[in-house]
Amino acid sequence: MPDTRPLDGKALLVTGAGGGIGRAIAIEAAKAGAMVVVNDLGATLDGHRTSSAAAEATVSEIEAAGGRAVTNGDDVSRPEGAQAMVRAATDAFGRLDAVVNNAGILRDCFFHKMTSEDFDAVIKVHLYGAFNVSRAAADVMRQQNSGSLIHMTSTSGLVGNLAQANYSAAKLGVTALSKSIALDLARWNIRSNCIAPFAWSRMTSSIKVDSPEQEARVNRMKEMLPEKIAPLTLYLASDIGCETTGQIFAVRNNEIFLMSQSRPTRSVHHSPGWDFNSIANYAIPALRESYHALDISADVFAWDPI
Structure with a gap:
């Protein structure tokens, strides 16, 4: 059964849970029996604070369905904000079993x-935010001798994307941070994993539509609902997912991918040692066959979502 x-x-604790993916995860977590801290400072897409109305709306929806939730409006980019939201969990519920680092902003340009x-600004929210909240939660989880940290990354960082140097750098940094957390906290049964979500949300709604091809891509993205990200997130937060740590997943509608992590793909050896000419004449010609193309996420995930 x-x-x-x-x-x-x-x-x-779900950060950025006033809308989009975070809201969907918070609501589905409550349906699955969790008590939820709904964190959202009510920022605009580029990170300027507005109001806590969105977080309060998520909490109201959870409570209307019979769940338990509290609102938190602290800023993930500030260590004291992260500490306050962790305290909100322990004050309200007496414990903290999982964190979903989902809060994010965009400031795209070439x-x-x-x-x-x-x-x-983007590094502070995504990378510092993941560090700040995870670091604050780690103290509680170490005392409990258990916990799960789940970080939202992006194929913009894992693969690449145009006009997102700040976002791409932050999101790839999050994957390295997650791996280090998984290694360092394993002795306390704390696990750390990443999910690269494909879903239509406030973050993706900023994509510029300046060609028929881009319009078709955006229309495909609109079919990918934020709720599709929740099941894997809940699995990673659960006791059943206790053996999964240090991994990077992607969720694209009804597809789940286990993403690769950097490993050597090809090597060359030269007994006398390398100099400029031997590198130009031997090393690079041998390695060039395994060069990665200058592609972007849309080139790698080029088929229609299933």
Whole structure:
């Protein structure tokens, strides 16, 4: 008989849960029995604070369905904000079993036009945010001798994308952070994994439509609902997922991918040692066959979502 409440008694913190993927995860987690801290500071897409109305709406929906949830409006980019949201979980529920690092902003532009402020703001929310919240949660989870940290990454970082140097750098950094957390905290039964979600949300709604091909791509993305990201997230948060750690997944509608991690693909050896000419004449010609193309996420995931 299927388990309809695999998170019964668990306390989850979901950042950026006022809308989109975070909201869907928070609502589905509550249906699965979890008590949820719904964090959202009510920021615009580029990170400017507005109101907490979105987080409150998510909490109201959870409570209307008979679940338990509390609102938190702290900023993931600030260590004290992360500590406050973790305290919100322990104060309300007495524990913290899983964190979903989902909060994010975008400030897209081509690299030669990107300002230091635009780069810094995106890194602060995505990479610093994942560190800050995970670091604050780790102290509680170590005392419990258990926990799950789930970080939203992106194929913009894993593969590449145009006009997203800040976002791509942050999201690839999140995968390295997750692997380090998985290694360092394994002794306390704390696991750490990443999900690269494909879903139509506030983040993807900013994609520019300037060609028929781009319009077709956006229309395909609109078919990928945020709710599709929730099942894998809940699995990774559950006790049943306790043996999965240090992995990178992607979810694209009804497809789940286990993504590769950097490993050597080809090598060359030269007994006398390498100099400029031997590299030019032997090493690079031998290695060139395994070069990666200058592709973007849409080139790699080129088929229609199933």
